[in-house]
Amino acid sequence: MGAGGDGMSVAAALRLARGAFTLDLDLAVTAGRTLALLGPNGAGKSTALGLLAGTIDLDSGSVVVNGRVLDDESTHVETEHRRIGVVFQDYLLFPHLSVLENVAFGPRSSGIPRAAARSQSVQWLDRLGIADLASTRPPQLSGGQAQRVALGRALASNPELLLLDEPLAALDVEVREEVRGELGRFIHDWGGPTIVVTHLFDDVVALADDVVVIERGRATQRATVRELVQAPATSYVSRLVASWSDD
Amino acid sequence: MMQASARRSSRRSFLSPALWIPAGLALALLGLPLMALVVRAPWAQLPELLRQPTVASALGLSLGTALLSTAISLVLGIPLALVLARSDQWPAVPRRLLRALVTVPLVLPPVVGGVALLLLLGRNGLIGQFLPFQLPFTTAAVVIAQVFVAMPFLVLAVDGALRASDRRFEVAAATLGASRFTVFRRITLPLVAPGVAAGALLCFCRALGEFGATITFAGSFPGVTQTLPIATYLQLQTDPDAAIALSLVLMVISATALVSLRDRWVPGVTA
Numbered sequence: 001m002g003a004g005g006d007g008m009s010v011a012a013a014l015r016l017a018r019g020a021f022t023l024d025l026d027l028a029v030t031a032g033r034t035l036a037l038l039g040p041n042g043a044g045k046s047t048a049l050g051l052l053a054g055t056i057d058l059d060s061g062s063v064v065v066n067g068r069v070l071d072d073e074s075t076h077v078e079t080e081h082r083r084i085g086v087v088f089q090d091y092l093l094f095p096h097l098s099v100l101e102n103v104a105f106g107p108r109s110s111g112i113p114r115a116a117a118r119s120q121s122v123q124w125l126d127r128l129g130i131a132d133l134a135s136t137r138p139p140q141l142s143g144g145q146a147q148r149v150a151l152g153r154a155l156a157s158n159p160e161l162l163l164l165d166e167p168l169a170a171l172d173v174e175v176r177e178e179v180r181g182e183l184g185r186f187i188h189d190w191g192g193p194t195i196v197v198t199h200l201f202d203d204v205v206a207l208a209d210d211v212v213v214i215e216r217g218r219a220t221q222r223a224t225v226r227e228l229v230q231a232p233a234t235s236y237v238s239r240l241v242a243s244w245s246d247d
Numbered sequence: 248m249m250q251a252s253a254r255r256s257s258r259r260s261f262l263s264p265a266l267w268i269p270a271g272l273a274l275a276l277l278g279l280p281l282m283a284l285v286v287r288a289p290w291a292q293l294p295e296l297l298r299q300p301t302v303a304s305a306l307g308l309s310l311g312t313a314l315l316s317t318a319i320s321l322v323l324g325i326p327l328a329l330v331l332a333r334s335d336q337w338p339a340v341p342r343r344l345l346r347a348l349v350t351v352p353l354v355l356p357p358v359v360g361g362v363a364l365l366l367l368l369g370r371n372g373l374i375g376q377f378l379p380f381q382l383p384f385t386t387a388a389v390v391i392a393q394v395f396v397a398m399p400f401l402v403l404a405v406d407g408a409l410r411a412s413d414r415r416f417e418v419a420a421a422t423l424g425a426s427r428f429t430v431f432r433r434i435t436l437p438l439v440a441p442g443v444a445a446g447a448l449l450c451f452c453r454a455l456g457e458f459g460a461t462i463t464f465a466g467s468f469p470g471v472t473q474t475l476p477i478a479t480y481l482q483l484q485t486d487p488d489a490a491i492a493l494s495l496v497l498m499v500i501s502a503t504a505l506v507s508l509r510d511r512w513v514p515g516v517t518a
Contacts, residue, residue: 053418053422055418055421078421079418079421079422080421080422080423080424080425080426080427080430081424082422083424084422085422085423086419086422088415088419092413092415092416092418092419094416094419094420094434095438096437096438096440105420105423105425105433106423106424106425109420109423109424109425109426109429110424153423154422154423157422157423157424
């Protein structure tokens with residue numbers, strides 16, 4: 001569970017109290033693996049994501065990425081210095097910038113000259129199979145296209161951790177299966193540590209290696225996907241598994 | 248059948264005929280004076296009247312100062328609008344005080360604004376007594392008076408646009424490594440550009456029409472502080488035709504601004 005070892009790794013102990021809600025969650029993920037944070041609405045998934053990305057302040061605990069402390073009692077690294085890429089649920093592509101400018105935004109912000117940032121971004125678009133959309137404005141994109149752009153934008157900023165917030169929730173049910181498969185491949189090709197926040201069991205099966213089930217701010221099960229299917233620890237998970245195997 | 252009758256009733260006007268009379272009077276009050284101006288304008292002599300030195304210098308001074316006031320309002324007013332839009336987390340007292348300060352010039356009689364400016368920046372004013380130069384009755388005073396009166400229009404327009412825009416775009420930009428200033432320059436500002444443009448236009452029109460604070464704080468020296476509205480007022484005593492010509496010029500500028508506001512920057516519609 002520690003942050004040491006070879007390759008990229010992430011370890012977080014997230015503690016937060018807001019009124020009646022308390023979050024107490026330990027997370028760990030290493031390069032090349034995808035951790036799913038699975039839980040019902042209101043379980044604290046978005047809060048956990050905000051704590052990792054630095055948009056919410058921890059009460060206590062820590063966030064350590066590749067041995068670099070991003071958050072603990074004495075440190076708070078601002079979001080813009082965390083190098084944590086986020087694919088937001090509704091993508092949040094900048095509507096006034098083209099697809100290429102969206103993807104180039106991260107490299108530009110890190111001081112890479114315009115031309116170099118653009119050619120890097122073209123490569124990302126190529127890799128994601130959407131080079132033909134470079135000059136398109138985000139409002140003209142389909143849901144699946146927008147998700148690829150959002151993924152390209154997050155990865156082009158060269159993050160040390162990738163966070164995906166309900167990556168399939170904004171898509172029509174008919175296209176989810178296809179997009180989910182593509183997303184899994186892209187994440188695998190990228191190869192860095194990834195955390196997927198979701199309430200969809202299909203996402204867990206298709207995208208994740210390991211799962212942390214979160215209910216009411218606490219981890220109720222830690223398992224690989226296979227173990228989770230074979231031995232659900234709570235009624236919430238058994239219901240998800242049952243309805244999943246019905247499909 | 249139900250649908251048809253529902254549609255008919257929804258289309259029915261519930262406006263009482265009795266209300267048409269005051270509404271019509273109101274419209275007449277707004278429209279007829281402008282019509283009179285157009286009807287009575289000395290169209291034949293217009294080119295000649297507009298070539299008069301007083302007219303030309305007032306027009307140049309007005310356009311120059313109004314543009315400068317708008318530019319100053321943009322530079323100072325956009326940051327103020329940001330502070331105002333993000334003041335929701337503040338305690339109630341400073342938050343309300345801030346909003347009141349921004350709004351006061353909108354409701355304050357401009358003459359009072361002019362007097363207040365004199366008391367602050369005049370020769371014996373709170374700050375003016377320490378200045379090595381004299382500010383009142385200079386072109387700079389014209390600009391200060393215009394900024395005082397017109398900047399709130401810009402601030403409130405930008406504040407409204409900021410409140411309506413999705414702040415999560417700024418979070419997204421931060422996760423991509425953008426510094427706060429980069430976020431402001433490349434995300435926040437472009438997203439509220441329609442609001443900024445509308446605010447700048449309103450601000451310009453208000454600055455162009457400024458009379459009370461200007462004549463109080465800056466006076467009416469031809470070529471120095473005598474702007475179009477002041478020249479119009481003074482010409483009315485001596486040369487009514489020239490005053491009408493000047494009024495027409497101001498009206499055309501305002502109408503142009505109004506049309507560009509309506510066509511391009513209807514609130515809530517972007518791109």
